[in-house]
Each structure stands twice: as C-alpha cells, then as structure tokens.
Amino acid sequence: MKKDMLTIAGKELSSRFFLGTGRYPNPFVQNEAIKASGAEVLTFAIRRVNLDAPNEDAILQHLEGQKFTYLPNTSGAKNAEEAIRIARLAKASGISNWIKVEISANERTLLPDPIETLKATEVLAKEGFVVLPYTSDDPVLCKRLEEAGAAAVMPGGAPIGTGLGILNPYNIGLIVEEANVPIIIDAGLGSAADIVQAMELGVDGVLMNTPVAKAKDPVKMALAMKYAIDAGRLSYVAGRIPKKKYATASSAFEAFITK
Amino acid sequence: MELIINGELVTLDVHYLDEIVKHYGLDKNLVVMEVDGLIIDRSEWETTTVQAGMKIELVHFVGGG
Numbered sequence: 001m002k003k004d005m006l007t008i009a010g011k012e013l014s015s016r017f018f019l020g021t022g023r024y025p026n027p028f029v030q031n032e033a034i035k036a037s038g039a040e041v042l043t044f045a046i047r048r049v050n051l052d053a054p055n056e057d058a059i060l061q062h063l064e065g066q067k068f069t070y071l072p073n074t075s076g077a078k079n080a081e082e083a084i085r086i087a088r089l090a091k092a093s094g095i096s097n098w099i100k101v102e103i104s105a106n107e108r109t110l111l112p113d114p115i116e117t118l119k120a121t122e123v124l125a126k127e128g129f130v131v132l133p134y135t136s137d138d139p140v141l142c143k144r145l146e147e148a149g150a151a152a153v154m155p156g157g158a159p160i161g162t163g164l165g166i167l168n169p170y171n172i173g174l175i176v177e178e179a180n181v182p183i184i185i186d187a188g189l190g191s192a193a194d195i196v197q198a199m200e201l202g203v204d205g206v207l208m209n210t211p212v213a214k215a216k217d218p219v220k221m222a223l224a225m226k227y228a229i230d231a232g233r234l235s236y237v238a239g240r241i242p243k244k245k246y247a248t249a250s251s252a253f254e255a256f257i258t259k
Numbered sequence: 260m261e262l263i264i265n266g267e268l269v270t271l272d273v274h275y276l277d278e279i280v281k282h283y284g285l286d287k288n289l290v291v292m293e294v295d296g297l298i299i300d301r302s303e304w305e306t307t308t309v310q311a312g313m314k315i316e317l318v319h320f321v322g323g324g
Contacts, residue, residue, distance in 0.1 A: 020323060020324025021322040022324050024322070043323060044320040044321065044322065045320070045321050045323025045324075046320060046321070047321045048266070048316065048317065049265065049283070049285065049290060049317040051264065051269075051283055051317070054283045060289050060319075060320050070320075072320060072323075073323055073324070075323055089291050089293060089298060089316075090320075092291045093291050093319075093320065094288075094301070160324070207324070208324070
C-alpha cells in the first residue's frame with residue numbers, strides 16, 4: 001500500500017499524531033508514551049525558568065538525541081501581542097520555526113480568542129513562522145486563518161482537557177470540505193472512539209495531550225490512539241457505506257431454499 | 260548590581276549576559292534570553308554587557324499541549 005503521508009509546510013510526516021508533553025506522571029512514562037505513539041511532532045510550552053530550581057522543568061533535556069519536529073505553543077497568551085512575543089522567544093531557541101498559536105481569553109473554558117488568533121497568525125506567517133493556530137470549530141474562521149497564512153488549522157473538538165470529544169461533528173466536516181491546508185483536531189478528545197470519529201470526518205491529524213498523559217496507563221493509551229488514528233484514516237480513505245433506514249440482506253434472495 | 264530577572268529583583272556581580280546563565284547553572288542551549296523586551300541571540304551573550312536595572316527574562320521549554 002502506498003504511504004499515506006501528511007505534508008505541512010513542506011515537511012513530510014508519516015504519523016498523523018501530534019503529541020503534547022505536559023502532565024505525564026514522570027519523564028520515563030512520557031518517553032515511553034512518545035515512543036508508543038509514533039508521533040513525529042511534539043508540542044511544548046514556553047515558561048520562565050524557575051531560578052530556584054533551574055533545570056527541574058526543562059523538557060528538552062529528556063529528549064536529547066531524538067528526532068522530532070517541535071511545535072511550541074503560545075499558551076498563557078491573552079492577546080495577539082503576547083502570543084507574538086512568545087512565538088519569537090520560541091524561535092530564538094533555534095530548535096523550530098513552527099508555532100502553535102494558542103490565545104485564551106477565558107480561564108474557565110480556555111476557549112481560543114478568534115480575533116486575536118487571526119491577528120497573531122497573520123503577523124507570524126508574514127515573519128516566516130510555520131503557523132498552526134488552535135481555534136474554534138467555526139468553518140468561516142478556519143478559512144480566514146488559512147487565508148492569513150496558516151500552514152495548518154487546528155480547530156478544537158471541545159475545550160482543552162475536557163475529554164468531551166467532538167461536540168460539533170457537522171462543523172468539523174464542513175471545515176474539512178472547505179480546507180486547502182491540513183486540518184488537525186486539537187483539544188477536547190477523550191478516548192480512541194473520539195479519534196476514530198475525527199479521522200472519519202476527514203481531518204488530517206490529531207493533537208492530544210491530556211487524554212494520553214492522564215490515562216491510567218499513558219503508554220497503552222498512546223498506542224490505542226495511534227491505532228485509532230490509523231483505523232479512522234483508513235476508514236475515511238476506504239469510504240464508508242451510506243446510512244439507510246431499512247435492512248439490506250448480505251446474501252441475495254434468489255435461489256432461497258424455502259421458496 | 261541590581262537586575263530584574265524573571266520578575267524578581269536580584270543582586271548579581273556580573274558583567275556580561277553569559278555570566279547570568281552560568282550563575283544559575285543553566286544549559287545555554289536550552290534557554291532563551293530577552294533583555295528589556297529584545298531577544299538577544301545566544302551568540303551575543305558573551306559580548307553583551309549587563310547594565311543595572313535591566314529587565315531580563317530567561318525562558319525555556321516545558322511540557323505542554
């Protein structure tokens with residue numbers, strides 16, 4: 001079978017799994033989960049160094065010597081200006097010019113601020129960043145982000161960390177239909193069933209953190225999610241049967257022995 | 260001299276930016292430095308002089324989604 005690759009900004013990825021690096025029980029479990037997931041893109045956040053314990057949270061020290069595409073996020077930003085500042089800091093690290101624009105205006109829902117997200121995407125794309133905005137599941141907004149220069153657009157399935165799954169599959173379907181850039185579902189997913197649903201809606205990939213990191217067994221869950229991505233993708237490409245109200249027999253009625 | 264590093268007022272005896280990184284025992288490849296709102300490239304840390312009152316941000320990557 002021909003390899004079904006995902007290309008973002010010229011980068012060919014054989015895995016459609018984008019994995020977050022927060023909230024794992026410990027670095028060992030995290031590394032095993034990353035291995036099991038097969039993910040090639042890992043997300044991070046940017047924070048101040050804790051000067052009382054400078055190396056305690058540095059994530060990259062646990063991943064040295066491994067080949068990944070790094071996707072830092074702008075979490076903590078409340079507007080475009082803050083997101084742009086964080087993006088520039090991330091780029092100055094020298095490890096990546098990819099950036100996940102994440103701008104939350106509401107602490108309870110962490111839902112993205114669409115207007116600020118659009119502004120930041122425009123500016124950063126012009127500066128040469130590979131911009132992947134995390135956004136609401138609104139088809140018009142997703143199109144606007146694409147036009148603003150996003151390399152991929154990442155609508156949320158549900159608010160971050162809720163595990164509620166895809167709350168508006170109709171919208172996600174529309175977003176996919178209209179898109180000329182990859183669509184990645186980012187946030188709100190809970191289990192393998194949600195992942196299969198997302199992939200069957202035709203999205204190009206899935207970004208997850210909490211459902212893997214906070215599962216009872218993160219390593220097993222990473223593997224389950226990987227299989228779910230593959231199963232959902234294959235099912236989408238294969239083309240499902242239409243839904244019908246009444247039965248259709250699997251065998252023909254001719255030469256029925258009781259006739 | 261007095262500096263504001265990551266929002267805290269600190270007194271350090273340093274002349275160049277790279278000495279701050281060394282003072283805290285940081286791996287220079289894992290941190291990014293912003294001075295008074297401007298990002299200073301790693302290659303310039305050894306030659307950039309520190310002045311009293313500078314606002315310095317030392318940031319790095321942490322786990323996140």
